[in-house]
Amino acid sequence: MQQKPLTGRLILADVARGLALLTMAIYHFSWDLSWFGVVDWDVSGSPGWRLFAQLIAGSFLFLVGFSLVLAHKSGIRWESFWRREIKVAVAALAVSVATYFIFQDQWVRFGILHSIVVSSLLALPFLRVHYVFALLCGAGVILLYHWLGDYVLPYRQFFWLGLNSLPEVSVDYVPLIPWFGPVLLGIGCGDILHRYDLLRLLRGSASPSVISRCFAWFGRHSLATYLLHQPILFGVVWAGVTAGVLSTNAGDVQVRSFQQSCVMACSQTVDAGVCEQACRCTSSEMMNRGVWEDLLTRPNDADVREIAQQVFQVCLRR
Structure with a gap:
């Protein structure tokens, strides 16, 4: 009808x-x-x-x-x-x-x-x-x-x-x-x-x-x-x-920025879900090893980048 x-x-x-x-x-x-x-x-x-x-x-x-x-x-x-x-x-x-x-x-x-x-x-x-x-x-x-x-x-x-x-x-x-x-x-x-x-x-x-x-x-x-x-x-x-009305945690912003950059680079060849887990693991492990601040202050340092890469590979295999 x-x-x-x-x-x-x-x-x-x-x-x-x-x-x-x-x-x-x-x-x-x-x-x-x-x-x-x-x-x-x-x-x-x-x-x-x-x-x-x-x-x-x-x-x-x-x-x-x-x-x-x-x-x-x-x-x-x-x-x-x-x-x-x-x-x-x-x-x-x-x-x-x-x-x-x-x-x-x-x-x-x-x-x-x-x-x-x-x-x-x-x-x-x-x-x-x-x-x-x-x-x-x-x-x-x-x-x-x-x-x-x-x-x-x-x-x-x-x-x-x-x-x-x-x-x-x-x-x-x-x-x-x-x-x-x-x-x-x-x-x-x-x-x-x-x-x-x-x-x-x-x-x-x-x-x-x-x-x-x-x-x-x-x-x-x-x-x-x-x-x-x-x-x-x-x-x-x-x-x-x-204006200072809202307080922020600069550390959280730095961690998030690192993880986003990490996922972006990793996901070119690896599943995005796996990358997210590996990148979260990497940031946590770098903090546990006491080299997180070094990564933030000297991101282009060859030794620091080598440590970060090794940690990432370990996290990627978990």
Whole structure:
């Protein structure tokens, strides 16, 4: 049965985007605090924090697929689609350029915005298929990632697919495999609501609360919110540290900087997870041997570098 297109905003869909943005802001603020050494949370390496980040990314990409159904299920509105694509692509380019100068080798080569641009284009044919097929394909992409494992193609040219054995060291890396999967799952779920005339349930209350309206507002301006929230949060933490309002542990910052550089060099040839464990072990062992300060003050000293290399090799074999 063909459904009449809904008019007006579906406020609960906007609220969902707003909530996803809130969780992302919480993660980024925690990352900023850790980066400046205000807290000792291992936001980059802890399994719990990693899972939190993955759930956030998955929710965003799910909502990308769901939103495609809301906007184009009754017929692709090409002008609107390309306008949105160009905006997100320009934003993705801006993120890449900015992070190149800020984080250098860890700059964003293919982050969540890049993934949204490519996934949105690849997902268009799935707007015309049955939701069962979209759901199966979405689950299949995710399972494919786990089935293939870490090693597939040893070429960096395929980093955007996720089909490479050389892990990317980046502050934001969201390749199509497995992250195209949540987009297709969002399309499948959106199609279910569309087919059975359930989308109207997303209109919510006729008199939404102030909190709901607030989340919905940010959800309607999700791209701008995404681009602005991290620079603002990063700036707030930087200002707090510079003004002395927030105290930092310089030692934690030095350890984190060493471990990040170590992982970046190691992961060119070794699995990133193994590298992280070996680099944490190396920094701890260097401290135990009393040569950590020597490494910080004389990083180019041949004897100190030789000791660090020997310690790293021992940690890598553990």
